[in-house]
């Protein structure tokens with residue numbers, strides 16, 4: 001049994017991680033952390049989990065945590081996450097980091113997009129990017145795995161195989177993504193207040209969103225050619241789900257059947273990627289760890305459409321998938 005601590009247990013991704021791990025035959029949740037002073041019971045912060053786990057939340061103390069847990073799911077905001085991880089790894093714990101802290105390799109790129117120095121810069125370049133569909137073989141040995149961002153997962157999965165196969169050009173790729181409001185987390189912010197977000201549809205972070213360099217880094221590394229996408233996220237008035245549409249230029253004239261065949265070949269043995277013929281919708285993957293994706297060719301351009309649940313394949317589900325690989329469990333366990 002692996003003893004698991006959930007850090008930032010009051011949040012949305014933590015709630016999903018707890019729910020999934022409660023059904024995991026080889027994981028036991030032994031600690032839940034919060035900054036709050038009143039140390040609520042799990043059922044008080046996540047009523048849907050009432051009666052499922054008799055545990056109060058606690059304030060984080062690294063030394064005490066390391067005595068009671070083998071692995072941490074860090075469901076904290078970026079920067080706060082690295083501050084904790086740099087303390088718990090030397091105490092022998094392993095960690096899946098759901099924040100963005102260890103996804104980028106280069107501290108200078110991190111500083112540019114996140115606007116502060118990285119608290120644990122030396123560990124960035126050696127941390128594996130935990131997208132099993134691309135980097136599965138690197139995950140089992142890792143003490144720390146960087147869980148991918150939600151938008152990057154929905155973008156990289158359709159594009160990476162096509163770049164690798166040389167079917168599309170790395171130049172001028174456009175990525176248009178739409179996310180439900182839970183993507184912004186549970187911590188209240190004005191833009192996500194009900195009257196602001198409901199019945200409205202907005203773009204944000206145009207040219208400035210921190211997932212753009214993350215997508216560039218992974219596609220460049222995996223595809224083998226420098227890739228710089230134009231990424232625009234949008235907020236959609238729904239609870240959860242991401243739909244991403246990409247537009248790219250083929251390297252030679254191509255039809256949709258060829259693109260779909262390449263995607264099907266690449267994902268033939270993947271348990272959580274479904275290449276579909278029809279146009280996927282976010283509801284097709286709600287509460288699941290699937291990414292459904294398809295492709296079309298329109299006026300000579302390749303168009304891909306992909307969907308994930310931002311809180312599952314985009315966060316907690318991917319974290320459990322990585323946890324399974326780290327500990328040698330069947331990859332689909334509890335998913």
Ligand SMILES: NC(=O)C1=CN([C@@H]2O[C@H](COP(=O)(O)OP(=O)(O)OC[C@H]3O[C@@H](n4cnc5c(N)ncnc54)[C@H](OP(=O)(O)O)[C@@H]3O)[C@@H](O)[C@H]2O)C=CC1
Pocket residue numbers: 007008009010011012013014033034035036074075076077078080098099100148149150182183184185186187310311314315
């Ligand atoms: N929501 C999503 O779809 C996705 C989220 N992520 C990432 O996962 C992480 C968690 O996200 P999410 O669950 O949505 O966030 P939430 O805001 O829902 O939860 C984060 C929790 O962390 C704690 N927290 C907040 N600020 C700090 C701080 N400065 N120091 C320590 N703890 C803090 C809070 O708990 P308390 O106040 O009780 O201490 C809070 O409940 C983030 O890094 C996010 O970017 C990644 C992919 C998708």
Ligand SMILES: CC(=O)N[C@@H](CCC(=O)OP(=O)(O)O)C(=O)O
Pocket residue numbers: 078098099100148149150151179180181182183184185211233235
């Ligand atoms: C709708 C919405 O606000 N989404 C979030 C996605 C956050 C996330 O999951 O990203 P990191 O893990 O990289 O922080 C955003 O755009 O910031």
